[in-house]
C-alpha cells in the first residue's frame with residue numbers, strides 16, 4: 574500500500590524551524606540524560622559487531638570491519654544521527670548512518686555532512702521501501718506527530734519493517750500533541766492558541782495519541798522485546814522546563830505565522846479575526862508569571878523477529894593426497910559454541926546475509942590444516 578501526505582504541514586521546514594528542532598533536541602537530550610540509543614539496541618549492536626569480529630578467523634573476506642547500518646527517517650537536519658555518532662564512537666561501534674526525509678532543505682550542506690548520508694524519501698512510499706529491502710540493523714524516527722494520520726502511521730511502520738533486517742530494532746520517539754499543555758496554576762494558559770493548534774491537528778486527522786497507538790500497533794504486529802517509556806517534563810529540572818517554555822512559544826508562533834501565510838481564510842478557520850489579532854495573541858504567550866509549558870516524551874521500541882542463531886563450530890584435520898594427516902596444532906581459535914551468533918558470510922559459497930535464516934550446516938573454506946564447519950543448533954530468537 575502506498576500513500577502520500579497531501580495535507581498542509583502546519584509547522585515549517587525552513588531555517589527557523591531547524592533552530593526550533595535543535596532546541597527541541599536539546600530538551601530531549603536532557604530528558605534522556607544524553608543517551609539516545611536504548612540499552613537493548615546497544616546490546617544487539619554490540620553482539621552483531623562483536624560476533625562479526627570473532628568470526629573473522631582466518632577468513633580473509635571477513636577480515637574487513639563490518640559496518641552496522643542505521644537509518645533515521647524524517648531526519649530533518651540529521652541532528653539525531655550526529656548525536657548517536659558520538660555515542661557509537663564511545664561504544665566502539667562502527668556504523669553507516671543514513672538520514673531520510675521527504676524534503677532535503679534541512680539537510681546539512683553537502684560539504685558539511687561528514688560521513689552521514691542523506692536521501693529524500695517519503696515515509697509513506699511503500700514501493701521505494703520495498704526497493705531498498707531489509708538493509709538496516711536499527712531504524713529510528715522521531716517527531717512525526719504533526720505529520721501522520723493514524724492510518725498513515727501504520728503504513729509508515731510497515732514500511733520501516735520492510736527495510737529493517739530480521740532481529741533489528743525499530744525505535745520511535747514522539748511527543749503526542751494531545752499531551753501538550755501550557756498551564757498557570759493548573760489552568761490552561763495559552764490564550765486558546767495551543768487548543769487551536771490541537772483542534773487543527775485533529776481536523777487534519779493527525780494522531781494526537783500516537784505514542785500509545787504506535788506501541789499498540791507494534792504489539793499487534795507481534796514484534797519482539799517491545800518497550801514503551803514515557804518521560805514527563807513535569808519530572809525535569811527547572812532549566813529544562815524554561816527551555817520548553819521558549820520552545821513552545823516558538824512552535825506556536827510558527828503555527829500562527831504559517832496560518833497568516835496561508836491567507837485570511839486560514840486565519841478565520843482558526844478563529845483569528847485578523848493577522849493583527851493573531852500576532853497579538855502570540856505576543857502575549859507565556860508572559861504571565863508562573864506559566865509553564867509541558868509535554869510527555871514517548872519512546873517506543875520493538876524488534877523484528879529473526880536474526881540470532883546458536884551455532885556449533887567444529888574442526889577436523891585435513892587429509893592430503895599423499896595420505897598424510899596434519900593434526901598436531903590446534904587451530905588458533907576454535908570456540909565450541911558461538912552463542913547469539915549473527916552469521917556473517919561473504920565467501921563465494923556462502924552468500925546469505927546474516928539476517929536471513931542460515932543453512933543448517935555449512936563448511937568454511939580453509940587454507941590451512943583444518944577444515945572448519947558450522948552447524949546451526951538452534952534459532953535463539955525463536956525461544
Ligand SMILES: C[S@@+](CC[C@H](N)C(=O)[O-])C[C@H]1O[C@@H](n2cnc3c(N)ncnc32)[C@H](O)[C@@H]1O
Pocket residue numbers: 578586594598646647648649650651652653673674675676679694695696697714715716717720
Ligand atoms: C518535526 S520534524 C522532525 C525532524 C527530526 N526527526 C528531528 O527529530 O529533529 C518532522 C520532519 O518530518 C519530515 N516529513 C514530513 N512528512 C514526511 C514524509 N511523508 N516522509 C518523510 N519525512 C516527512 C519533515 O520534512 C520534517 O523534517
